[in-house]
Amino acid sequence: MGTAELVVFFILATVGIFSALVVVTGKNMFHNVLFFGLFLLTIAGQFLLLSADFLAMVQIFGYIGGIVVLILFAVMLTRKITDAEVEVSAGKGILSFVIALLLLGSIFYVYKRTLFPAAAELPKGFSTAAIGKMLLSSHVLPFEVVAIVLLVAVVGALAIVREEIKE
Amino acid sequence: MTYVWFIPLLPVLAFLILTFFGKKFSKGSAYLAIGCIAVSLVLSYLAFFSTLGHKTFHQSFEWFSIGSFKVAVGAAVDPLAALMLIIVATVAFLVQVYSMGYMHGEKRYSWYYAAISLFTAAMFGLVLADNFILFYSCWELMGLCSYLLIGYWYEKPEAAAAAKKAFIVTRVGDIGLLVGIIMLYLKTGSFDFNTVFASNLGGIATVAALLLFFGAMGKSAQFPLHVWLPYAMEGPTPVSALIHAATMVAAGVYLVARAYPVFTPTALYVVAIIGTIGTFGAALIALVQTDIKKILAYSTISQLGYMMIGLGVGSLTAGIFHLMTHAFFKALLFLGSGSVIHACHTNEIFEMGGLAKKMKITTWTFIIGSLSLAGFPLTAGFFSKDEIITTTFKEGHYVIFLITLLTAFLTAFYIFRLCFIVFFGKPQKKAKKAHESPSSMTTPLIILAVPAIAAGWAAFSFGSFVYFKHPHEAEFNLPIMAASVAVGLLGIALAWKFYYKGWISDQELLEKMGPVRTLLEKKFYIDEAYSFLAHKVIVGGICEGFAWIDRNIVNRGIDSIAWFFKWSGDEVRFSESGELSGYVLVAFGSLALILIYLIASIL
Amino acid sequence: MTGAMQLNLYLTLGLIFFCLGIYGVMTKRNVIGILMSIEIMFNAANLNLIAFSRLVKTNFGGQLFALFVIGVVAAETVVALAIILAVYKSKNTLNVDKINLMKW
Numbered sequence: 001m002g003t004a005e006l007v008v009f010f011i012l013a014t015v016g017i018f019s020a021l022v023v024v025t026g027k028n029m030f031h032n033v034l035f036f037g038l039f040l041l042t043i044a045g046q047f048l049l050l051s052a053d054f055l056a057m058v059q060i061f062g063y064i065g066g067i068v069v070l071i072l073f074a075v076m077l078t079r080k081i082t083d084a085e086v087e088v089s090a091g092k093g094i095l096s097f098v099i100a101l102l103l104l105g106s107i108f109y110v111y112k113r114t115l116f117p118a119a120a121e122l123p124k125g126f127s128t129a130a131i132g133k134m135l136l137s138s139h140v141l142p143f144e145v146v147a148i149v150l151l152v153a154v155v156g157a158l159a160i161v162r163e164e165i166k167e
Numbered sequence: 168m169t170y171v172w173f174i175p176l177l178p179v180l181a182f183l184i185l186t187f188f189g190k191k192f193s194k195g196s197a198y199l200a201i202g203c204i205a206v207s208l209v210l211s212y213l214a215f216f217s218t219l220g221h222k223t224f225h226q227s228f229e230w231f232s233i234g235s236f237k238v239a240v241g242a243a244v245d246p247l248a249a250l251m252l253i254i255v256a257t258v259a260f261l262v263q264v265y266s267m268g269y270m271h272g273e274k275r276y277s278w279y280y281a282a283i284s285l286f287t288a289a290m291f292g293l294v295l296a297d298n299f300i301l302f303y304s305c306w307e308l309m310g311l312c313s314y315l316l317i318g319y320w321y322e323k324p325e326a327a328a329a330a331k332k333a334f335i336v337t338r339v340g341d342i343g344l345l346v347g348i349i350m351l352y353l354k355t356g357s358f359d360f361n362t363v364f365a366s367n368l369g370g371i372a373t374v375a376a377l378l379l380f381f382g383a384m385g386k387s388a389q390f391p392l393h394v395w396l397p398y399a400m401e402g403p404t405p406v407s408a409l410i411h412a413a414t415m416v417a418a419g420v421y422l423v424a425r426a427y428p429v430f431t432p433t434a435l436y437v438v439a440i441i442g443t444i445g446t447f448g449a450a451l452i453a454l455v456q457t458d459i460k461k462i463l464a465y466s467t468i469s470q471l472g473y474m475m476i477g478l479g480v481g482s483l484t485a486g487i488f489h490l491m492t493h494a495f496f497k498a499l500l501f502l503g504s505g506s507v508i509h510a511c512h513t514n515e516i517f518e519m520g521g522l523a524k525k526m527k528i529t530t531w532t533f534i535i536g537s538l539s540l541a542g543f544p545l546t547a548g549f550f551s552k553d554e555i556i557t558t559t560f561k562e563g564h565y566v567i568f569l570i571t572l573l574t575a576f577l578t579a580f581y582i583f584r585l586c587f588i589v590f591f592g593k594p595q596k597k598a599k600k601a602h603e604s605p606s607s608m609t610t611p612l613i614i615l616a617v618p619a620i621a622a623g624w625a626a627f628s629f630g631s632f633v634y635f636k637h638p639h640e641a642e643f644n645l646p647i648m649a650a651s652v653a654v655g656l657l658g659i660a661l662a663w664k665f666y667y668k669g670w671i672s673d674q675e676l677l678e679k680m681g682p683v684r685t686l687l688e689k690k691f692y693i694d695e696a697y698s699f700l701a702h703k704v705i706v707g708g709i710c711e712g713f714a715w716i717d718r719n720i721v722n723r724g725i726d727s728i729a730w731f732f733k734w735s736g737d738e739v740r741f742s743e744s745g746e747l748s749g750y751v752l753v754a755f756g757s758l759a760l761i762l763i764y765l766i767a768s769i770l
Numbered sequence: 771m772t773g774a775m776q777l778n779l780y781l782t783l784g785l786i787f788f789c790l791g792i793y794g795v796m797t798k799r800n801v802i803g804i805l806m807s808i809e810i811m812f813n814a815a816n817l818n819l820i821a822f823s824r825l826v827k828t829n830f831g832g833q834l835f836a837l838f839v840i841g842v843v844a845a846e847t848v849v850a851l852a853i854i855l856a857v858y859k860s861k862n863t864l865n866v867d868k869i870n871l872m873k874w
Contacts, residue, residue: 016787020786039813047817050821050823050824050825055816071847074855077858078854097793100792100793103759104785116825118826134834149845153844161855
């Protein structure tokens with residue numbers, strides 16, 4: 001990795017961590033959602049750094065363009081005038097922090113101790129074509145299944161929401 | 168002599184029939200019971216005369232066994248048993264005849280005869296028993312019948328309470344008896360009389376003997392378990408005559424006599440001491456009693472003390488001899504008192520008086536009984552009492568000797584006090600309408616008067632009939648005889664002076680006695696002591712203590728276990744609280760812990 | 771910079787995001803906030819996948835996996851939001867503590 005890549009990585013990392021922090025600790029839902037979008041953007045950037053161009057695009061179009069919008073809608077639909085969000089009890093907060101820290105520490109330790117095999121050379125060309133080929137040949141089954149899952153999800157969501165509307 | 172088995176069985180039959188079909192019989196129930204006892208009576212005399220001819224009988228069957236533990240049912244007739252048989256049979260028969268008149272018109276008439284039959288059967292069984300288990304069973308059965316009969320008029324709360332008291336106090340004694348029996352069994356491996364008495368008991372003999380005696384103390388109303396007997400007078404008078412004069416109270420004496428081989432000199436000494444205390448104390452209390460039956464009750468306690476003294480100083484013959492004479496004259500006295508009560512409808516002697524003119528038979532038979540009790544020369548009581556007094560002197564127990572003499576004086580005094588107040592003097596309110604009792608009641612009185620006098624003449628041969636280890640020569644120690652006669656006559660004379668001649672009235676005498684009078688009237692506060700013991704100590708102290716332990720410690724223990732489960736449930740409920748954050752917390756927390764645990768192994 | 775160090779970098783970053791997501795899930799009261807925290811966790815996982823794909827086994831398998839992950843996540847988010855909306859309609863609150871039918 002060249003220096004430029006490193007710098008970009010760190011910038012993206014910083015922004016990402018900051019955004020995630022805001023999402024996780026923030027009180028204002030709108031801000032949370034927006035920062036969530038920012039976070040997703042930085043992830044997309046990381047993907048690009050890792051030569052996953054197709055996925056980066058999918059991230060941006062699908063995640064940010066779809067899910068963030070969806071969440072935004074949900075937030076707007078469930079907005080209350082008095083948006084008093086009860087803070088967690090101090091005990092729970094500290095406990096959660098400790099647990100998260102413990103997890104962090106332990107898994108990090110595992111990483112440190114593990115010797116991952118090094119990679120060969122870089123893959124050739126853009127990934128889009130390769131992924132597309134794989135999707136329709138060797139991984140066609142998961143592809144179809146995911147498609148059905150999405151279908152079921154949409155139908156299910158409609159079903160859930162529809163009953164409410166009937167009232 | 169196989170017929171002896173029928174002696175207890177016939178009354179049992181009467182009991183069973185009367186219990187189940189008594190209602191149909193009503194009047195006839197008396198005849199059924201009396202019929203059965205009459206047959207038993209005849210058989211008893213037959214057995215007795217066989218024994219006189221030096222025949223004994225022993226037959227035993229196995230009743231049941233649990234593994235190697237065998238229980239047998241057996242009948243053994245030896246001179247002692249045969250004597251007891253005729254005593255019991257005679258008195259029981261006469262009492263049952265008497266009851267026809269006394270209990271006339273009572274409701275539950277047939278039940279009365281059923282209970283008396285059962286009691287008689289139990290007493291026969293006791294006398295004939297050849298092993299401790301059978302003996303103890305009959306012993307307990309008698310206790311039960313006593314309870315039933317004392318509480319015959321159970322509508323009266325005093326009667327019910329008296330029955331309970333009798334049962335409970337004798338039960339206390341029975342515990343000692345049972346422990347004694349078990350001790351003997353553990354040592355000798357058998358309940359059979361012959362086996363136990365023949366074996367070497369070593370060190371436990373004294374303890375076992377004293378335990379057996381403890382049971383005898385209960386049944387024979389020895390100090391301090393005597394408290395039930397005066398209260399037992401709540402029962403019908405024939406019951407008092409049978410159970411509390413002649414038979415059941417004699418069972419304790421019989422037990423000591425039967426188990427004589429077990430009694431070490433130490434144990435016998437204790438028996439004598441207890442007898443002495445009882446005889447003297449009871450005589451004192453009898454001096455101030457005003458209820459005719461209570462006087463006789465205390466007299467019984469006193470005379471039983473005499474018997475125990477006799478046994479205790481080493482003369483089985485003397486004790487049993489007195490048992491026999493006492494059975495007759497005491498039954499006579501009780502039945503006589505029953506006649507008086509029946510006529511005057513009261514028990515209080517100061518409400519009677521001058522009955523001699525109106526109830527001739529009762530009066531003179533009663534006086535005969537009193538003379539016998541007082542030890543008037545040539546009566547039965549004279550011979551038997553004398554034998555005991557002589558033995559105490561002979562065996563060197565001088566203190567006991569003096570006390571027996573003193574008690575003889577008191578005995579004569581109190582019984583003639585009774586006689587003079589009841590039969591002579593001016594008739595008091597209740598006595599005015601008195602008339603002689605029916606023949607069903609007076610006939611037994613007359614019949615009993617005979618052995619009350621004559622039984623004493625058996626003194627000459629008694630010693631060779633009933634004895635322990637070797638025949639007992641009839642001893643006549645003239646100076647002692649003179650002393651006891653003198654003492655008896657003195658008592659009679661003093662009573663005559665006080666009550667007949669009216670030297671001092673009873674009231675003045677009591678006032679002169681001052682504080683002593685209260686002591687005696689309160690029966691030495693023994694009842695109060697028991698009440699205190701029972702209520703404050705046992706119930707208040709021990710029972711309360713255990714109740715406290717149960718409430719606080721046991722209950723708290725159980726409660727804390729329950730509380731623990733509730734608490735843990737409360738805590739665990741957190742996992743099902745429905746709070747999402749809670750679930751998540753637990754989930755991730757567990758994950759973290761598992762990870763750390765796994766990593767720790769490669770640390 | 772060696773491949774291992776590079777990998778470590780990405781993995782650590784992913785781990786940080788993951789733990790942030792966990793913290794958010796345990797902490798947030800707002801249901802949608804929790805949802806977003808879960809999304810962060812998913813993205814962290816994806817990052818790991820892609821990193822491995824690029825730096826360890828380079829056959830686009832990781833990227834494919836990540837693609838499927840995005841697809842499934844999308845489906846799940848849709849359903850979750852539908853449920854959230856339905857719950858909001860009946861309970862009129864998004865506070866996860868209050869959406870509790872249990873007694874205690």
